[in-house]
Amino acid sequence: MRNVLPVLTVVAAILGIWYLAVGPMNFRLALDAATRGGDTVTPASVAEQGQTGLIRLMLDNPDVIPAAYAFERPRLPQPQHVAVEIYQSTFGLIRRCEWQGWGADSDNWTGLSDGCLRVIENRRSLIFHAWKTLAPTLLGFAIGTGLGILLAVGIVYNRAMDLSVMPWAIASQTIPILAIAPMIIVVMNAMGIQGLLPKSLISSYLSFFPVVVGMVKGLRRPSQMELDLLHTWSASGPQELWKLRLPSSLPYLFASLKIGVAAALVGTIVAELPTGARFGLGARLLSGSYYGQTVQIWAALLVAAICAALLVGAIGAVQRRMLTRMGMAQ
């Protein structure tokens, strides 16, 4: 709790810098528009303006600065405009929302009128696009984590596997595999695999290796003393795994889950970028960049940030609960 004030200060500082940067970033665009509109500006010609420094221009033409903030398609939008855009493309889409009661004669089972469901069903809704990105992320994350834990158990219990696979697992972390994510999607489409699975494959690959590396470390954490104790109780291999190794690896598991889920989300978004995906946050980013809709790009970016925060926060909450109950909280 003692961090609330400092964090708020830093966030306020970031927003302040953002707001102050809007003017200089959009100034040349605004000045250009003013020149074409026939206003008196110094220097008068566009060519001369191009050769003059930005600070000089701003000092000479203070009247244009408000126009730079009110610019239609800015290079850098104001923070509040992005917030308005996010609202308009989520809850602002609601039309005639009313409670119809259960069992009404419409197709939806919620009891709300169709106007309410526009929030999640409308093609312009950011929640719709966010879900199109989150669903493959979560599926891939689950697959990657499951396989990662299995491989880690195999590595810990099998010396040949440890020596063969582990160096490659560590080396593969240095390869920028994310960069070819879009290509993998297209290849899978060519092979006839579509839907959630191609994107999930990327996010599962990206969350797989952090989990393997973290879990191998975690499963090896019990000391020789603890292992010997289980040995004196003549515990079997599986018992050793379930009662000692897995519980003591949990802090490592959660640490790598947080890294893994963030990587999985980034993977899905990048996978959507140049493949011409129509839905998803990555698709919103791309269409925004094609049509110069900067506000749309920033809105998609912020929603992606909110998704990442929710995912990492959810894992952190489970971690705190679980480790506290097991007496391992730091």
Added chain:
Amino acid sequence: MMAMSHKYPDLSARNLGLAAAVVAIGGVSDWRLGLVLALWLAAWGLNIVLSGTGGSAKRFLVPTIFGITLLVLWQMSVRLFDVSSVILPAPSDIWMTILESVPVLWADFVQTVVKGALTGYVMGAALAVLAAIALDRSRFLQRGLLPVGNFIAALPIVGTAPILVMWFGFGWQSKAAVVVAMVFFPILVNTVAGLKDTEAMQRDLMRTYAASYWQSFFKLRLPAALPFIFNGLKVSTTLALIGAIVAEFFGSPIVGMGFRIKTSFGTLELAMVWAEIAVAAVAGSGFYGMVTLAEKRLTFWHPSQRANR
């Protein structure tokens, strides 16, 4: 057999029988599948035997055999099952492409890795370390910045690529800007954490020497922070390459690894795509290796480095 299974616990008669059965079943359904399975199990058995024996060479030998086996299996499967080169080219085809197009690959490497990734990496790292030093005197700002920085480090920053390409143009400058944005926060957070990692006893010792703030900073706290800084630097090497390549998907001159991957894909020259991936993998590992080497030189005193000796 008893003696042997005692010596190599995993290579018992039962496991050998199981392996033979798997190969036989595979071979009956399709002789090519049987061949692939036989090779895989033979190599795996060799690794089991090798890892059971003593000797220091196995640390290098076993992973190498594993890697080569995967490559051979890839080659065999593509040739035997006649996989179309539009889906997966064979390693030999990729190698031929690499040999044929060295000048193109080199130009792409210079554009993306040297101009984009490396420039951005150096600028981002320098900015982050300087920012951490500037923040060093303010506990208040540090307490606020650490959670925010950790949060931002987990965000999909690569999504800012379209914006930065719009701002800085199609040249390498926009790629360097994406890389700066990607590496800044991981390094900043690690440096701030590292600068706090001195013990009260050590700081008191510096005080008894009447060391000034900057003396104790350069002689005690900055060296003590180096392991943390290198942690951030190592994580950021991969991020830098990813940022530089992905940013090229949004617009680039007609050279660069991201550009080549995108266009070769459009014309279905998959061997070229894989050649670029191989270059990226080598560049990524080399980059990481260089930072690790610098770490070994500069933090030779740290327990994690001494243990390796």
